[in-house]
Amino acid sequence: MLSPSVLFEQLERRARTMRAVRYSGLLSAGCAVTLLATSSLMLLSRYSIPYAVLVVVGATVVLGLVGLVLGLRLPVHLPTLLLRADVALDLEATLSTLHDIQSRPDHRWLTSRIASRLPAEFPHPSKAFPVRVREVSLFVLAAALVLGTIFVVNIPARTELVPETLPVPPVQMSSDNLSALTPSGAGDLADPSGQQFPDASELSTPESTDPVSLSEILSSIQLDASGESTSADDSGTTILRPRSHAEVTLESILRQLEENLREDGIQVLSPDEIATLQTFRDSAPSEVAQALEQLMQASDNSEALQHVSDFLEDPQLLESSRELTIPSGADARADSLRDIETSENASMPMFEDTTDDQGSPAFVPTTLPNSESEEGSYMYYLTKGVPIEPSAEPREASSSNLELSYEQIETILSGRALAPDVLDTVKAYFDRIAGGGS
Amino acid sequence: MITEANLERAAGALKSLQSAVGQVIVGHSDVVRTTIIALLCNGNVLLEGVPGLGKTLIVKALAHAIGLHFSRIQFTPDLMPADIIGTDIISEADGHRKFEFSAGPLFANVILADEINRATPKTQSALLEAMEERTVTVGTTTYKMEEPYIVLATQNPIEMEGTYPLPEAQLDRFMFKASVRFPDERELSDISMRNTEGDGIQLPPAAITREDILLARSVVRGIPIADGVRDYVSRLVLATHADSKHAPAQIREFVEHGASPRAAIAMIMAAKANALLEGEAHVRPADIEKVFHSTLVHRLILNFRGEAEGISISSLLSEVWKRVSLS
Numbered sequence: 001m002l003s004p005s006v007l008f009e010q011l012e013r014r015a016r017t018m019r020a021v022r023y024s025g026l027l028s029a030g031c032a033v034t035l036l037a038t039s040s041l042m043l044l045s046r047y048s049i050p051y052a053v054l055v056v057v058g059a060t061v062v063l064g065l066v067g068l069v070l071g072l073r074l075p076v077h078l079p080t081l082l083l084r085a086d087v088a089l090d091l092e093a094t095l096s097t098l099h100d101i102q103s104r105p106d107h108r109w110l111t112s113r114i115a116s117r118l119p120a121e122f123p124h125p126s127k128a129f130p131v132r133v134r135e136v137s138l139f140v141l142a143a144a145l146v147l148g149t150i151f152v153v154n155i156p157a158r159t160e161l162v163p164e165t166l167p168v169p170p171v172q173m174s175s176d177n178l179s180a181l182t183p184s185g186a187g188d189l190a191d192p193s194g195q196q197f198p199d200a201s202e203l204s205t206p207e208s209t210d211p212v213s214l215s216e217i218l219s220s221i222q223l224d225a226s227g228e229s230t231s232a233d234d235s236g237t238t239i240l241r242p243r244s245h246a247e248v249t250l251e252s253i254l255r256q257l258e259e260n261l262r263e264d265g266i267q268v269l270s271p272d273e274i275a276t277l278q279t280f281r282d283s284a285p286s287e288v289a290q291a292l293e294q295l296m297q298a299s300d301n302s303e304a305l306q307h308v309s310d311f312l313e314d315p316q317l318l319e320s321s322r323e324l325t326i327p328s329g330a331d332a333r334a335d336s337l338r339d340i341e342t343s344e345n346a347s348m349p350m351f352e353d354t355t356d357d358q359g360s361p362a363f364v365p366t367t368l369p370n371s372e373s374e375e376g377s378y379m380y381y382l383t384k385g386v387p388i389e390p391s392a393e394p395r396e397a398s399s400s401n402l403e404l405s406y407e408q409i410e411t412i413l414s415g416r417a418l419a420p421d422v423l424d425t426v427k428a429y430f431d432r433i434a435g436g437g438s
Numbered sequence: 439m440i441t442e443a444n445l446e447r448a449a450g451a452l453k454s455l456q457s458a459v460g461q462v463i464v465g466h467s468d469v470v471r472t473t474i475i476a477l478l479c480n481g482n483v484l485l486e487g488v489p490g491l492g493k494t495l496i497v498k499a500l501a502h503a504i505g506l507h508f509s510r511i512q513f514t515p516d517l518m519p520a521d522i523i524g525t526d527i528i529s530e531a532d533g534h535r536k537f538e539f540s541a542g543p544l545f546a547n548v549i550l551a552d553e554i555n556r557a558t559p560k561t562q563s564a565l566l567e568a569m570e571e572r573t574v575t576v577g578t579t580t581y582k583m584e585e586p587y588i589v590l591a592t593q594n595p596i597e598m599e600g601t602y603p604l605p606e607a608q609l610d611r612f613m614f615k616a617s618v619r620f621p622d623e624r625e626l627s628d629i630s631m632r633n634t635e636g637d638g639i640q641l642p643p644a645a646i647t648r649e650d651i652l653l654a655r656s657v658v659r660g661i662p663i664a665d666g667v668r669d670y671v672s673r674l675v676l677a678t679h680a681d682s683k684h685a686p687a688q689i690r691e692f693v694e695h696g697a698s699p700r701a702a703i704a705m706i707m708a709a710k711a712n713a714l715l716e717g718e719a720h721v722r723p724a725d726i727e728k729v730f731h732s733t734l735v736h737r738l739i740l741n742f743r744g745e746a747e748g749i750s751i752s753s754l755l756s757e758v759w760k761r762v763s764l765s
Contacts (some may be wrong), residue, residue: 083666083764092722093764095663101720107662109442113719114662 001434002122004098004115008078014125015081020071025138027067031060032142039149057146064142077142085128094118250280250321254308257295261305269296269304285320406430439698440660445719448654452478452715453647458503458645463496465625471715472616472732473590475502477651478658478714480706481613482569482589482735484554484604491618492629494550497590498641501548505644506586509546510694513557519564523574539576539593544568547584551591551694555601562608565589569611586651587740601659606695610629613704614729615736654714661710663721666708670764671726675702677758678738686761688754698739705733723764731755 002010035056042053094117101107101114248362253276269277274296274360281292291311298304311317406427413423452474459470469485473496476483484610485493494510501508511522524542527537543549544565551565568574572583591612593604609615621629630693677684689696708729709721716725731752738751 079665080765083664086666087763087765092724093664093667093720094722096666097662100664101662104662106440106660110440110662110719115443117718242443 004102004111005094007095007098007118007122008082010125011081011085011128012076012078014129015076015084016072017077018129018131019074020068021131021134021139022067023071024058024064024067025136025140025142027070028060028064028142031056031063032138032145034099035060035145035149036141039145057149060142060146064139076317085125088128091118161324251312251318253277253280254312258305258308260389261301261308268301279358280321288317288321291317440657441606442458443715444653444657444660448650448657449714449717451650452654454645455503456715459496459499459519462499462639462642463492464628466492466496466618466645467620469616469618470495470500471712472614473497473588474715475708475711475729476590476613477504477586477588478654478711479613479704480588480655480666481707482591484609484612484615485592485618485653486595486615487592487618487622488620488719489594491620493592493618494552495639496618497548497550497692500590502641502643503645504548504648505646506648507584508548508550509543510542510552512552513561514555515556515558515602515628516556517561519561522561522702523564523568523576524576529620531650539579539581544583545583547586547588549587549589551589553594554591555603556594557602559602559605562602562604565591566608566611584590585708586648586655604644609736610698610700611731613708614732614738616732658707658711660725661711661713661719661721663706663710666765667721667723667726670723670762671702671705671709673729674726674758675705675734677762678734684762688749691746692749693738694741694744695739701734701737705729708733727759730759734758 035053038053038056079096079099082099083090083093086095088094094114097109098114101110257273260273277292277296280295281289284292291307291314295304295307295311297309369384409426409430410423413426455474456470459474460467461738463470473483477500485496487493497510511517520542522542522544524540524545526537527540529538530536549568554562554565564574568583568587569589571584572587574581574583575729589659646702673684675697676682676703677686677696678689680690680693682689682696685693685696705726707723709725712725712728713719713721718725732753735751738754740749740751
């Protein structure tokens with residue numbers, strides 16, 4: 001049997017280890033809980049894990065290590081430890097008495113007699129100081145959260161674009177059913193032909209088992225400027241095409257400039273306008289850059305207005321501007337320009353009114369591209385006047401300038417039995433153009 | 439100082455004593471053990487039980503087994519202090535008269551104070567000095583009692599009318615309060631057989647000597663107790679006080695006064711003696727458990743609510759035992 005001093009050393013070592021685990025868990029518990037809460041909120045709200053969370057991870061690790069060191073190095077009260085071991089091992093205070101009589105010379109002869117009460121094979125120290133759930137749970141929680149967060153950081157953001165290829169069930173709805181689905185306020189959506197959307201029979205519906213992209217479906221929807229549907233085989237004419245983000249931004253800026261120049265009292269471009277155009281010019285193709293340069297160098301109002309009109313009426317220039325990268329701050333500048341103009345001319349429409357005679361927005365006549373852009377899918381639902389035309393309602397009561405609300409679109413789209421992710425993408429588009437709300 | 443030889447001799451003597459007393463007394467092993475422990479610890483015992491349970495026989499058997507002088511005092515309401523202490527009487531010798539102290543029944547080694555609660559407080563107080571100080575003062579002279587000295591008082595839990603309940607100060611001087619319970623069927627049959635057949639109850643011969651007892655007392659004081667166990671006893675005693683952080687809710691609710699430091703001393707000494715009786719060389723938590731109840735049950739004073747609701751002190755002590763842990 002081991003001597004009492006060796007037993008004491010083993011028990012003390014074990015007690016220090018368990019104390020180190022407990023201290024480590026306690027010290028890092030606060031950070032670990034913060035980490036858990038922060039990570040949960042980030043994941044639930046679909047944001048990527050911010051840098052600040054990594055700082056919390058670092059603090060948790062540091063505090064945990066400090067706890068480990070303190071637990072191992074701080075002094076222990078051996079008599080108390082031995083009494084705890086006595087209770088845990090049911091040794092009837094034998095260990096603690098053995099320790100006490102070491103300091104009493106007149107009792108030392110009792111050592112062998114009292115030590116004979118110990119079991120011949122002394123239990124492992126872990127039985128005296130077992131791993132208790134409440135001691136290690138915080139430590140395990142902190143360690144798991146740290147490792148989990150490090151792993152989660154590498155997961156990309158959950159906000160992904162809808163993939164291009166989505167299986168879409170065939171649309172089998174008659175025009176009567178379509179008209180029954182439209183909301184009462186959507187009368188303005190009716191095209192001049194008296195039909196809100198082309199007949200289902202005119203649509204080339206895919207096989208139910210074949211995956212069909214949105215572009216393929218909508219490529220079969222072809223309307224000319226008069227609103228009459230045309231055959232899908234008449235390519236190169238009035239069909240929808242996607243717009244790039246930069247094109248819309250540049251076009252909207254140019255249209256705003258056109259309005260500004262037509263107003264009395266404004267002779268030349270303002271410095272802000274010139275700076276915005278310079279930003280586009282720097283990344284534009286040569287023909288677009290040249291056109292913008294000419295515009296910026298216009299000496300007077302009429303010359304500038306002429307250049308703007310020429311640009312906007314030239315499909316080639318608009319087509320070329322699709323290759324532009326999105327200038328940093330261009331949207332903000334465009335929005336600021338719009339905001340300035342809105343406050344100055346509240347009663348004036350912000351952009352060219354492209355509604356037809358009946359005040360209904362029409363699809364933009366353009367050519368279908370051969371390849372889709374990254375953001376091409378939901379852009380198909382863009383009508384020229386949709387994001388920017390003033391609302392039919394009084395400005396004070398309207399929270400946005402959208403002629404067409406998402407709820408109206410949603411009713412129509414749900415009738416087409418599109419996949420939920422497609423609907424989400426369309427909603428995301430409307431949220432974007434409405435500046436956060438539709 | 440404790441040595442191995444003394445330890446062995448004391449343990450052997452006590453074993454003989456227990457065996458000798460056990461031959462006479464049927465049942466009541468815990469009461470016998472309690473009285474032996476009190477003898478080893480220089481303490482006194484209050485025996486509580488209805489008449490006819492053998493309380494007097496226990497004391498007599500103990501006194502005979504240790505071969506020491508036994509004295510029985512039957513307390514009555516008209517008993518005076520001088521009746522138990524003794525008094526100076528005039529004696530004449532060689533033509534001279536002088537006062538001579540005539541020792542009372544208190545001057546013995548084993549005193550049985552029967553129905554102590556029937557005596558007046560004045561007479562009860564006369565017993566106090568002898569119990570605590572082991573001395574008696576008569577006039578201007580203090581007389582010392584011969585060691586070993588132990589007072590075993592009895593009281594009847596029924597028939598309390600016209601009695602003088604012992605005050606708390608006097609109760610605190612008893613090391614133990616032992617309840618003598620009614621024997622079970624087997625024990626009762628044995629008792630009746632012993633008393634109705636043969637020569638009846640025969641008191642045991644002396645099994646140990648006075649020196650053995652004094653040696654055993656010194657060995658008891660030398661039995662080691664770990665500091666943690668000593669602290670445990672302190673927490674147990676403190677837990678009987680309503681304002682202590684160790685006290686359970688029932689103590690806070692029903693106890694007016696808790697046990698005094700005398701209780702802690704008594705508990706530790708009793709635990710050491712119990713360890714010696716068990717053949718152990720150190721105090722164990724089991725020894726504390728054995729003596730816990732009997733050392734504390736007579737030291738707690740209930741408040742009005744506790745008395746009105748008839749709260750049992752034994753139940754309160756059980757709660758204390760459950761609440762206070764060793765480590």
